[in-house]
Structure formats: C-alpha cells, structure tokens
Amino acid sequence: MKRISIVFTTGLLVLGLFGTACKSKSGGASTKTGWKYNDKYNGGFQVAKKVKPGAGPGLIAIEGGTFVMGGSLDQDLSYEFDNVRRRVSVASFYMDETEVSNVDWLEYLYDLRQKFPNDRELYYNALPDTLVWRRPLSYNEPYVDNYLRHPAYQDYPVVGVTWEQAVAYCEWRTDHVNEGILRERGILADFKTKTGKGKGQAAGASTASAEPFNTDIYLNGQIRGEGVDGKRMIKDLSPNAQASGAGAKKGGAPTRPARLEDGILTPPYRLPSEAEWEYAALALAGNTEYENINDGKIYPWNGLGVRSAKQSTRGLIMANFKRGQGDNMGTGGYLNDKADITAPVKSYIPNDFGLYNMAGNVNEWVRDTYRKLSFEDFEDFNPFRGNQYVNKRLADRNTGVYAKDKYGKPIKDAAPSRKKQSWKELNGAVDSAKNTAIAGKPFDPDMRGFRDTVNAKLYGTSTLVNDQSKVYKGGSWNDRAYWLNPATRRFMQQDESSAEVGFRCAMNMVGTAEINPKGKPQFRQPPSKAAKSLSKK
Structure with missing residues (x-):
C-alpha cells in the first residue's frame, strides 16, 4: 500500500488561501485587445494574480479521477440492488479531515447566540437532538445530558443532527470562515x-x-x-x-x-455528494501507479479483514464498529477497538487521502436524495441526485440589490429555468415570491423528479422514499462490519436524526484538477507568439 496523504495535504499547493491572492501586478495586458491590465488611466480593469488557493480550514485536497461506483461491494446481503456498478468520474475537491465534532458544533451554537441573542427559536432549531441516545431497554440517559457539552466528549463526532441542520452548519461555516479572512486581512x-x-x-x-x-x-x-x-x-x-x-x-x-475575481474568499462549504464520499473513502489513489490500480479495496484500508496486520498493532480492529451481538468494544482489560460508543474524530489510522474514520464511528450524511434506482439514471461526471435550482430574489431590479431575510441571508426562490433568462423574461416573471409561473407559464424547478415515477402521495403507504429521503454512508459504532464498505448506502428523512449519524463537510476545488504535478510528465508550453509580438509593442 502506498501512502499518499502527504501529497494531498494543503501544504504543497501553489498558494494558501491566506496568501497574496488579491495582489495584482501592475503590467500584463490582454492578449486579445492589447489593453493593459490594472492601469487606472485606461479604464482600470483589474486582474488578480493567478493563483491556486489552498484548502479552507479543516480540509484536505482530494485529487479526483475515475472509479467504479459500487465496485467495492462484493456481496449485497440485504438484496437491495441499489448501488449497481457503474464507472463515473469525480472532479477534484476538498473534504474535512475528520467528522464535525462536538466542540465544532458548540462553536456554531455560541456564534448564533452571540449574533442573535434574542432569537430563541433559531438557537433551539440548531440544537442537536440529544434524546437520540434514549433506548427503552438501555441506560443511556447520561449521554443525553453529557455527550454534546461535557469537555470529555469535545473531540467526539456530533450526532443527533438532521440533514437540514448539517446543511445549515455548512452555510454558517462558509460565512464564518470568509468573514474571518476579510477581517484578518483588513478588508x-x-x-x-x-x-x-x-x-x-x-x-x-x-x-x-x-x-x-x-x-x-x-x-x-x-x-x-x-x-x-x-x-x-x-x-x-x-x-x-x-x-x-x-x-x-x-x-x-x-x-x-473584495470580489470573487480577487481569489480571496473560499468557495462554499457543503455536504459531499454520494459519489465524492465513496471515492474519498476508498482512496484507491494510494494503490495506483501509472494509472494502474494494483489492488482493490473492500474497506478504506487494504486487505480483506478488519484487523491490523502491522506487527506493532497486529490484531487491533481498524475501525469503530460492532463486531457482533453484545460486543461493542472487546473484552475488559484488553479493549480491542477502544470505544464503547463513538470515538474521538482522530482515532485509528487515516486512509490514503489522510481522512479519518471513513468507516465506522458514525455514519455520515451526503447531499444526495435517495432513489433505489439512482444507478439507472446518472451522469458519469460528478453524479448527483438532488438538484433543485434556486435564484436569489432581487429587492430592487434596477440596482440588483438582493432581498434579505431577518438573518441577513439572501432570500432564494425556485429557479424558473436552468438557463439564463432573457431580460424580458427576467422582468416579466409572475409571482416571483412563489415562483409558480414565468411569463404566465407554469414550471417545475425540481430536477430530483427527472425520469422519476415515485409519487410523493404514496410515501408511508407503499414506499418510504420521497424527495426528503437523504443518503447516509460509512457504518457506525453500532453497525456490523458489512456497513463499513464505502459502497453500502442507506437513507433517512432529512428532518430525522440518530445517535449513529454525523457528517463532514466538503468544498469545490477551483482551477486545475492535478494537485501535485511534481515528478509527473507534463507538456511544456512554448512561449506565446502573440505575447511576444505584444511585448515588442
């Protein structure tokens, strides 16, 4: 097994996000018009220095590529047939090194209370449901009171969080990180x-x-x-x-x-897609040489079993899961996986991308809406099911000012089209608050129903699947080894939570897909003839 986690850390990227992305060199000119950039005398068109920003706080770079989604599942014990093998490509992206922990969530709660001290509803809605620990025939009551807030559990993964709460955390984290960047830089x-x-x-x-x-x-x-x-x-x-x-x-x-063109702000934090999560968990790049995958994987580590083969740790369980009925941690005096419930987010050995606990500890929410037959209708590049396109509502069409809610966020409406509207269509929209019609014609902005015959009215009668059913993956401290396989998938309603489900965030990577070109063959670009002739002038 070839460890590549160092290659994919942020330190080897061209320039960190806190570097000098906004500094534009005077000079340089358009190769198409000949006009100089960053010249206050010729119109002042500003072009920032080209950089590849590093990962945001907490993230690790994941170099994308092609893989067989569902390919690591060698047996379908539940006979679901819901992740049939298909080859897809995943773009390079960033992913949290660990699950979001209790202390991370407490920081979130604290900031909400600071910014909105009188909004008890907002704070209450952000609280995890600690009652998920309760079992009618188990004495788990101490976890109800202690698990989230006691400092002994501060580096344990947060649980009792719904998909909706996880999405809200990603949105808050985006704004919190970007505000910190702008204040630290004095902008x-x-x-x-x-x-x-x-x-x-x-x-x-x-x-x-x-x-x-x-x-x-x-x-x-x-x-x-x-x-x-x-x-x-x-x-x-x-x-x-x-x-x-x-x-x-x-x-x-x-x-x-600052503008987006300055390269200062981070892209939004978000939940990973199901394809991204499965690709990152397998980390087959660690077994790849010259585009040949030398060995497949069943788990995020090599081998067919769940125990360590190294001499110093031989026999230890490689993840936090339930070995069998009544066996959550091994025998007293020599605990095997060292955990009774969850374990700290930096437990066990990271996979070849440097990601911790991509199997076991807690299952993790992903962005996708669950459909049993998602493998039949999919794009082979960045497959994702759940697109519901939205537009930011304008408070004033003449000035382009966004309408804001009471929390200072832009109000978003269902998009009337997947393409740019004409100026006439944009200004002739009917019922912009509800977005039920455009230019008098009805529309459906929800692409999750594309070629989908599931009727929402049947939910709870003949199916448990609807548009609020979201995928979670990875296995937990209370699951058997089968669920540690990255290809397994389950679902839960987006407003439900569990003591076995947490999450981690992801982020889009901008710029080139290759992370570490050092030592790899590259095409050398000859000097541009157009640039030469321009410089002579």
Missing part, C-alpha cells in the same frame, strides 16, 4: 473595531454594522460603509470610483470590497 474592519475596542472608540461602542456577515450579500456590494470597511481595502482603479468614509476625509485613493 473588513478588524475584530477590535467590530467589537468597539479600536483606537478612539468608547468601550463597548461598536461602529461596525450589527448585521451578520453573509458571503453572497457581501459579494453583491451590500456590506460596506463607515465602521464596516477595513483599513486595507483593495484599491479601486476605475476612473469613476470615488473615495468614501475615512478615506475621503483624508484625501485617500478610492477603495473597494
């Missing part, structure tokens, strides 16, 4: 200024906006102003730009907020 007011502790401010008097940060709202230019703008904002080279705030008073140069 937004730093943390001292935000809390009213900056120079020349009265104690406790915050000059920054009390409205919570949201990435989409910020990128739309709706978060700026006195006390909000940082001291190191990006120079605006547009001839129409004017200095504002403190900069205008001091005669400073015009500045602007």
Whole structure:
C-alpha cells in the first residue's frame, strides 16, 4: 500500500488561501485587445494574480479521477440492488479531515447566540437532538445530558443532527470562515473595531454594522460603509470610483470590497455528494501507479479483514464498529477497538487521502436524495441526485440589490429555468415570491423528479422514499462490519436524526484538477507568439 496523504495535504499547493491572492501586478495586458491590465488611466480593469488557493480550514485536497461506483461491494446481503456498478468520474475537491465534532458544533451554537441573542427559536432549531441516545431497554440517559457539552466528549463526532441542520452548519461555516479572512486581512474592519475596542472608540461602542456577515450579500456590494470597511481595502482603479468614509476625509485613493475575481474568499462549504464520499473513502489513489490500480479495496484500508496486520498493532480492529451481538468494544482489560460508543474524530489510522474514520464511528450524511434506482439514471461526471435550482430574489431590479431575510441571508426562490433568462423574461416573471409561473407559464424547478415515477402521495403507504429521503454512508459504532464498505448506502428523512449519524463537510476545488504535478510528465508550453509580438509593442 502506498501512502499518499502527504501529497494531498494543503501544504504543497501553489498558494494558501491566506496568501497574496488579491495582489495584482501592475503590467500584463490582454492578449486579445492589447489593453493593459490594472492601469487606472485606461479604464482600470483589474486582474488578480493567478493563483491556486489552498484548502479552507479543516480540509484536505482530494485529487479526483475515475472509479467504479459500487465496485467495492462484493456481496449485497440485504438484496437491495441499489448501488449497481457503474464507472463515473469525480472532479477534484476538498473534504474535512475528520467528522464535525462536538466542540465544532458548540462553536456554531455560541456564534448564533452571540449574533442573535434574542432569537430563541433559531438557537433551539440548531440544537442537536440529544434524546437520540434514549433506548427503552438501555441506560443511556447520561449521554443525553453529557455527550454534546461535557469537555470529555469535545473531540467526539456530533450526532443527533438532521440533514437540514448539517446543511445549515455548512452555510454558517462558509460565512464564518470568509468573514474571518476579510477581517484578518483588513478588508473588513478588524475584530477590535467590530467589537468597539479600536483606537478612539468608547468601550463597548461598536461602529461596525450589527448585521451578520453573509458571503453572497457581501459579494453583491451590500456590506460596506463607515465602521464596516477595513483599513486595507483593495484599491479601486476605475476612473469613476470615488473615495468614501475615512478615506475621503483624508484625501485617500478610492477603495473597494473584495470580489470573487480577487481569489480571496473560499468557495462554499457543503455536504459531499454520494459519489465524492465513496471515492474519498476508498482512496484507491494510494494503490495506483501509472494509472494502474494494483489492488482493490473492500474497506478504506487494504486487505480483506478488519484487523491490523502491522506487527506493532497486529490484531487491533481498524475501525469503530460492532463486531457482533453484545460486543461493542472487546473484552475488559484488553479493549480491542477502544470505544464503547463513538470515538474521538482522530482515532485509528487515516486512509490514503489522510481522512479519518471513513468507516465506522458514525455514519455520515451526503447531499444526495435517495432513489433505489439512482444507478439507472446518472451522469458519469460528478453524479448527483438532488438538484433543485434556486435564484436569489432581487429587492430592487434596477440596482440588483438582493432581498434579505431577518438573518441577513439572501432570500432564494425556485429557479424558473436552468438557463439564463432573457431580460424580458427576467422582468416579466409572475409571482416571483412563489415562483409558480414565468411569463404566465407554469414550471417545475425540481430536477430530483427527472425520469422519476415515485409519487410523493404514496410515501408511508407503499414506499418510504420521497424527495426528503437523504443518503447516509460509512457504518457506525453500532453497525456490523458489512456497513463499513464505502459502497453500502442507506437513507433517512432529512428532518430525522440518530445517535449513529454525523457528517463532514466538503468544498469545490477551483482551477486545475492535478494537485501535485511534481515528478509527473507534463507538456511544456512554448512561449506565446502573440505575447511576444505584444511585448515588442
């Protein structure tokens, strides 16, 4: 087995996210028009230095590729036939090194309470259901009170979290990380200024906006102003730009907020797709040489069994699962998997991508909506079932300002089309709040029903599957070894939770798919003739 986890860590990427992505070199010119970039005298079109940003906090880079989805399942004990083998390709992406832990969730709860101290409903809805530990014939009551909050369990995976709560956490994490990046770089007011502790401010008097940060709202230019703008904002080279705030008073140069084009902000955190999760769990790249897979896998580690073959750990169980009825951890005096319920998120040996507990400990939510026959209708690149397209609602069509809810987030409506609308269609939409018609014609924005004959009215009568049925994978501390196989799949309603289900986040990777080109053959690009002729001018 070839360990490749070092290759896929963030340290070897071209430039970390906290590097100098926003610094644009003066000079450089368009190869198509000849006009210089970043020149305030010719219109001020700004082009940031080209970088490949590193992973966001907590993430590990996963180089994508082709694999046989469902291929590691050598027997279908439950006769479900719901993951029949098919070859697919997964784009390179990032994935959390570990499951989201209790302390991670407590940070989330704390931030909600700080930002919305009077909104008890929001806080209550974010609380995990600790009652999932209760069993009619088991004494699990201590876990109800202690598992989430006691410091002894702070690095254990959070459980009792619904799919909906996991999605909400991903959205919060995106905004929390991006706000931290902008404040640390001085593009937004730093943390001292935000809390009213900056120079020349009265104690406790915050000059920054009390409205919570949201990435989409910020990128739309709706978060700026006195006390909000940082001291190191990006120079605006547009001839129409004017200095504002403190900069205008001091005669400073015009500045602007960060844009997506600057490469500063992270892409959104999200749940991984089922294909991404299965690909990352198998980590077949560790058994690959020159595009040949030398050995397949049944589990995230090599071999046919669940015990370690190394001399120093020989015989130890490789994951946290239930070996048999009444055997959750082995014999007292020599515990085998060292865990009675869940185990800390950095337990056992990571797989060849460097990911911990991709088998056992807790099952993990993925993004996909469950269908038994998903393998029949699928794209072979980034397969995913669950697309429901949405648009951000405009509060003012003339200015492009987004409508916001009471939490400062953009209000999203079901999209009337999968393609860009014409200006006439955009401004002729009927019932934009409900999005039930466009230009007087009804539409269905939900692509989850594509070629799908399941009727939602039959749920609970002849089927337990509907559009709220979400996939979870990986096996748990209370599951048998069969469920540790990455190809197995089960489902639960998106508003339900369990003591055996947690999650981890993923993120899209931007730029080139290859993570570590060192030592691999590459095409060398000759100098551009167009660039040469342009430089002579």
